[in-house]
Amino acid sequence: MKIIPFAVSSRFNEQQYEQGAQWLLQNRCEILSNPILRIGLETYLNGSDEERLRELQRACSEERADAIWAVRGGYGMTRLLPMLKDCEPVAPIVGFSDTTALMMHFWALHGLKSLHAPLITQLSEESAESSQALLLALNGQARxxxxxxxxxxxxxxxxxxxxxxxxxxxxxxxxxxxxxxxxxxxxxxxxxxxxxxxxxxxxxxxxxxxxxxxxxxxxxxxxxxxxxxxxxxxxxxxxxxxxxxxxxxxxxxxxxxxxxxxxxxxxxxxxxxxxxxxxxxxxxxxxxxxxxxxx
Structure with missing residues (x-):
């Protein structure tokens, strides 16, 4: 499975991201690129609206991606939604919290199925049982x-x-x-x-x-x-x-x-x-x- 991470809400902890990335690699996922940690508005946003919008658009248009996975939630997604013009993701979105605004947006406009699931920075903290459920869902076995x-x-x-x-x-x-x-x-x-x-x-x-x-x-x-x-x-x-x-x-x-x-x-x-x-x-x-x- 090819993963494209995106970090367009609040700033993230780099160590937690690395731990989550290791979880993905250990479970046969390939990470196509790494997110960028930026200084945003009073540090509660991971970059300016323009920077975050470009990253989101790049992630959504990455044709190699099987999943577009949020690194962190927090705040900032609803600032970007009005600026998303002619943007239809090539793969399902994975994440929750602030990311659910994006998933609802794409479901409302394009009928895009997504997965409400842990953010990349949280993957290493999950239990064995919930991790197994996540792997089943990613592997087309959610049923x-x-x-x-x-x-x-x-x-x-x-x-x-x-x-x-x-x-x-x-x-x-x-x-x-x-x-x-x-x-x-x-x-x-x-x-x-x-x-x-x-x-x-x-x-x-x-x-x-x-x-x-x-x-x-x-x-x-x-x-x-x-x-x-x-x-x-x-x-x-x-x-x-x-x-x-x-x-x-x-x-x-x-x-x-x-x-x-x-x-x-x-x-x-x-x-x-x-x-x-x-x-x-x-x-x-x-x-x-x-x-x-x-x-």
């Missing part, structure tokens, strides 16, 4: 990933929920409202995670999505980690989803903690329900079969 059991927060009369699987950082998703980068959520199973948001802010963002009509026709919300989000943030989702009459499941190990399991974006999936438990099952692939072992 074989056995996700941990989910908890259904309210009785649901049907035995399964089916829809298009999307995964995003809640804050990033709300920032896309009213822009061309916001995808339709109708008919989707939406995986959400976030970090550092107080319960009232989670409430406000969910209410904003609902009031804007973005949650109309959604099949279910599945929660990953709500890291450093105050006391009992899951109760906010439980109350809001009950009010919106949206099935809510929790317990997916996805987001700003380890392990961070891979979740395909833009594929059909279903949640098989039994009593108050649910099992997520991916039904389609993002990557071709056995891509890691391609000569």
């Amino acid at each position: 074989d990933v056995a996700y941990p059991s989910l908890s259904l927060r309210k009785t649901y009369l049907k035995d399964r929920i089916r829809g298009t699987l999307l995964a995003a950082n809640l804050s990033m998703l709300v920032e896309l409202l009213g822009t061309r980068s916001m995808p339709s959520l109708c008919g989707t199973i939406l995986v959400l995670e976030d970090v550092g948001e107080k319960p009232y802010r989670l409430d406000r963002m969910l209410t904003h999505l609902w009031a804007a009509g973005a949650l109309k026709g959604i099949q279910a919300i599945v929660l990953g980690y709500l890291t450093d989000c105050g006391d009992e943030p899951f109760k906010v989702f439980e109350e809001r989803c009950q009010s919106f009459e949206i099935p809510l499941l929790t317990g997916l190990p996805v987001g700003h903690e380890q392990p961070n399991w891979p979740v395909p974006i833009g594929v059909e999936a279903e949640i098989q329900l039994q009593s108050h438990r649910g099992t997520l099952k991916v039904l389609e692939e993002v990557f071709p079969s056995r891509l890691l072992f391609r000569c």
Whole structure:
């Protein structure tokens, strides 16, 4: 598998990048180029908008790439989205956090499937189980990933929920409202995670999505980690989803903690329900079969 890294959000730690690059090399990946560490606006951006846009455009147009993989998240992606003109990636995007804005953008405009997964700087920190799940997804075997059991927060009369699987950082998703980068959520199973948001802010963002009509026709919300989000943030989702009459499941190990399991974006999936438990099952692939072992 040929990887093109890109670092167009916040600045990254070079040692963490090298550790992640070693993980990729050890798992039969080829790195086509290395990202550039720059000094950006007050150092919270990895370069100017123009520099970061050029790097992103180069990564998206690299015809040898099998995957376009984010080095780090943080902040900065939404500054670039309005400037992306006639840019359609040649390969799936891999990453999460700030990168989910980019993945939602390309799904909305081009129907590009992506993979919500650890950033390159985090790969060496993953557990053996989540690393194996990531390798399966990269190798066109996401349908074989056995996700941990989910908890259904309210009785649901049907035995399964089916829809298009999307995964995003809640804050990033709300920032896309009213822009061309916001995808339709109708008919989707939406995986959400976030970090550092107080319960009232989670409430406000969910209410904003609902009031804007973005949650109309959604099949279910599945929660990953709500890291450093105050006391009992899951109760906010439980109350809001009950009010919106949206099935809510929790317990997916996805987001700003380890392990961070891979979740395909833009594929059909279903949640098989039994009593108050649910099992997520991916039904389609993002990557071709056995891509890691391609000569």
